[in-house]
Amino acid sequence: MLLTITTNATESATGHVAASDLGYLLHKHPDRVQAFDLPVGTAHVFYPEVSENRCTAALLLEVDPIGLVRGKRFGGDAFALAQYVNDRPYAASSMLAVALGKVWGTALKGRCAARPDLEGVPLPLRIAVPAVPCSGGPDLVRRLFTPLGWNVTARTVALDPQVPAWGDSRYVDLVLDGTMPLADALSHLYVLLPVLDGAKHYWVSTDEVDKLVRNSGAWLASHPERDLVTRRYLRHQRSFVADATARLEALDDTASDASELDAAATADGSEPEPPTSLVRLRAAAVLSALRDVGAHRVVDLGCGEGALLRELLADPTFTEVVGVDVAAGALERAERRLALERMPDSVRGRLTLRQSSATYRDRAMEGYDAVVLMEVVEHLDLDRLPALERSVFGHARPASVVVTTPNAEYNVRYESLTAGTMRHPDHRFEWTRSEFAAWASGVAERYGYAVELRPVGDEDPLLGPPTQLGLFRRAASSLRPPDDSPSVDGGAA
Template structure:
């Protein structure tokens, strides 16, 4: 199996930093099904290319099938496409050799990690249960230009037609982390099978890899179902967690009759937005900055309420703002709402005069995405420079994580979280910050306030002290 990733970024050699692999070295790594090699066939001033070559051990592949319900006499154990076509085995290989890159970390050159750069991907043999049309449906919404070439079943017998494989070429401007996680998820989705047993761990893998983009994908139901082997319980678990981490309503993701949806408890994402809006109203805020607005989940609620006369959505990610523009339907938004809404690209850790002079700044599920050493910079940006009358901060309560059965112990709710605080840790931080910058602070639970572990989300409302 072969996959190549190329870039023509200003300094193509920077791809080595992003992948944590030296372009001057060929490396090999052992997997349960064979050996994966990382090679650099091209490193020039114009373009760099890394190749991932997976050599599958057919004997190990057969041995690994025991106990999974396959017939021990099935010829398919010995005659199949697994060693040759991109599938879940190649996804596992990507996760093995590019694990750190897929998390978006680049310790040596941190400024590179969040940059969208020109990328090209080539997968010469990709099985597609759905054909080229499905490949387009899966990759195009993520910003890729997609080119597929059908592979003949037998070049010597044209009458047999096309095989279920395509030669895939992708080109687009994305972060390397996004490109890798999308390939990691979507290759086995297109194949619609996995070479290993699909267990509850797969939900965690899907959340880690797809949490940043899956909820907004128009084919999210198909992706989730296929990735999880069509196991209904696992799919429902993934649906709930996507709603939690990506601000996507459960109703838009889950199948089933309407009466079943209505009987479910309100998703935490809804409770969180309602709590923030209620706090803004109690603070009397009219002009609001949603700092770290992401794809616009809170903005939709704010701009729909005429009590908020100016709403500014701010995010460091250009792609997130593009998605927010689409999800908010700015091109069709009524003029009375559009005039009150502004989207800005900026960072929460750098001073920006455009953020100053407003009634309130909202940091909804933002601080846990900031490295702890950078948190003082965020505090200065918001409390010292912007100096709004009110600041609203929500963040997960790590004590409540034990109430999520599918979340392994010690695991955070999102792959991009740098930390998750207990109630005491959050209150100590908020109290110190308030005292340092002339604010008073109060705390409110969001979601059911469990008597043992507290609420799933904690909210701090800061108000500037007069004088």
Template sequence: MLVTISYAAPSASDLGYLLHKHPAKLQTFDIAVGQAHVFYPEATDTRCTAALLVEIDPIELARSKRFGGDSQSLGHYVNDRPYASSSMVAVALGKVFRTAMTGRSDTHPELAAAALPLEIAVRALPARGGVDLVTRLFTPLGWNVRSTPIPLDADRPEWGESRYVDLVLSGAIRLSDALRHLYVLLPVLDDAKHYWVGDDEVGKLMRAGEGWLAGHPERELITARYLAHQGSFVRDASARLAEIEGVTDEEPEADARPSTLGAQRLATVLGILFELGARRVVDLGCGEGALLAPLAADRTFTEIVGTDVSAAALARASRRLKLHEAADRDRERIRLLQSSVTYDDDRIAGFDAAVLMEVIEHLDPERLPAAERTVFGHAQPASVIVTTPNADYNVRYPTLSAGAFRHPDHRFEWTREEFDTWTRNVGTRYGYDVERRGVGPDDPEVGTPTQLAIFRRVAR
């Protein structure tokens, strides 16, 4: 199984920074039933190609109970799984390029956020639905598609074509988006996952499909195939995607983009939570549960708490999460609490991560010190994620009057310099290291529309 990713541009070898894999090294990673190798056939100043080669042990695959093995069934030994670019390649992509899929690059953040001229080749790809389906899946995402059917036998053309294709995609796409497209659509084309589909699979689909799946014309087919046609999971995912499609961002959009700023912000925060390894998460000022929904869908998160000062917002979040019909174990795992971020609350203390997503700008400035003491001084989570509008970017919104805020309930909106000062002061005062990032298109003059800070508590 072979996938290659090529990037042609000045300083093309910077692709290695985005993939977090050094072009001069051969790296090998263990996967459940084999190994994945990453190497670079070419890495010059003008063109760079990274290759992912997946080697599967067919006997181990057949014997693995996790992957549906049955030593009494000959069909598990005689199949195409070790040789076709099936869902096993998607699993390898997710493991080997996990950080790249989140869009994170500490050294080249502007490159990670940019649409790059990419060419991706996938060899021997099972395509149940043929070339037409391949085109229908990838073209709406901005790809130019070249899909070449593979004959059953090159020496016997009268036998016709097999259900396999060699696929080449080209286009100007963000690398993180490209990897997430492959992660979802390779098993969709195969229409046969090699492992048991469990409760966490809906969460994986929501994360990888963030920003593009809800509006895809083949959404229903993608959802059904990715979730192995398991009715309850498909219904759950379909409902969540329909809800996402109907959500509008509270902020004006500067231009037409593939996903709203709110969707990008949500995807970024989720990616950081996985990057931090958080399992117990509290969403402070959770509102109607936009972040809680994808957290609840993923069993990686073992304890989830949402707090808000509004009882009405919590009631809507409860309906969104369907807590009224949830099993007892889910009621214990997911809690909604009426609470204010400016008052100490022992129920939110000691979590792996706390999230304040578009919350602080709704507080009166004189209430900010109380919120800081509550979150950083009393609750003391291991990490805190804060997002807030970047006032510098407001000039890029043509419908926004000079000096106006993006939302009528905002009490302030900080410039990049003001946010930098606040984060450094809070980190110093309460013992947290601070890392700042952005969300949305990065304008060279005014930055990104959303500012983001990650606070990590320093061990003492």
């Protein structure tokens, strides 16, 4: 099994980054060939090329097929000789992911004690894995890696190039190109290589839930194929999938009743599909509110990486969609995840991405039918909320505003959250139902709106819904408050 990582010299916010600095990040010296004994064989790390401008690191795993049989580390195939006739020594699978975690474990965690200035620095990366078993073909590869910011080249490998009539194999020659921190790239490989293969060489236990959440929590929670990834990674173990789903959704400010997975069983005894996640229920609730007020021109303020933008663009009712975020990096990731370069012109023409702030007046956001603040307000310090109120309700003054925010009372439903812990480390506060209602009614009164509160997700009889939504409609006779806040000129992204 072979995996190579190539990077070029680049400039970062902290200065020049030489390509050979890859050795610091991987904690393996480019001048040495190193070998590491693993339960499945021997992993070798070496550098085929090293220079100031270009550097390649290779991970080669030599699998011991006899050791696999003796240790009973391979299983899952139905025929009797599967232990002896298989692709494990040659095709990238969970064994390569385990080797990656053992050999480059510190890099996977994003740590670099020798060069802390390199931690988190986006690098131009090319990752090549010549033989990846893929139950789903090149299309599945693209569905898994493209939303993470990769340009994917996945070429199906023929069973025998000399005998075309035999057709294609289940293997792909995979090349990933993208710019991101090395730790992110390793995280994607560590989780998704076993998912592509669809089979693990070791028994899945509760430890695997911890590994999945720990190594993918930053990106899997909002991944469009999250359910598929979770099921395959955990080998369709229903209770483990339920636990992982609940924990990932908590990281993404979402919630679902994961116990439904344990309690449910289909008529034929097969595994039921996971319940609809709250992140999707929340987007559906926002879309429903926008349709109720007849909005056509919509601003998604604090759009992040574009989860709601995708839904808005899928509905031609919304003739103009503007995604606004204060972070340029989030807008760049939104552009990649939405695959703007492959969008039809008729859809692409409806979308504008802008860098701007929710707490400053931006004249470019005035005059729209609706502004959406989906899981945004709780990321602001409480003393900054009046500035947001002025910029959105006082100056932009759309006909409608949709606000969603977590219901703090519901947090006790999350087993992974200790008492007093908020759902996301960046949350500055989380409101109870009464606190949100008091804020919403105060804003509506001050700025000439009427507000309707709606639940999002299954309501607990005592705790209420996991998410609360406020739909503000501007009164036709209301006057614009005086202009008393600074303005900014946003730019198109």
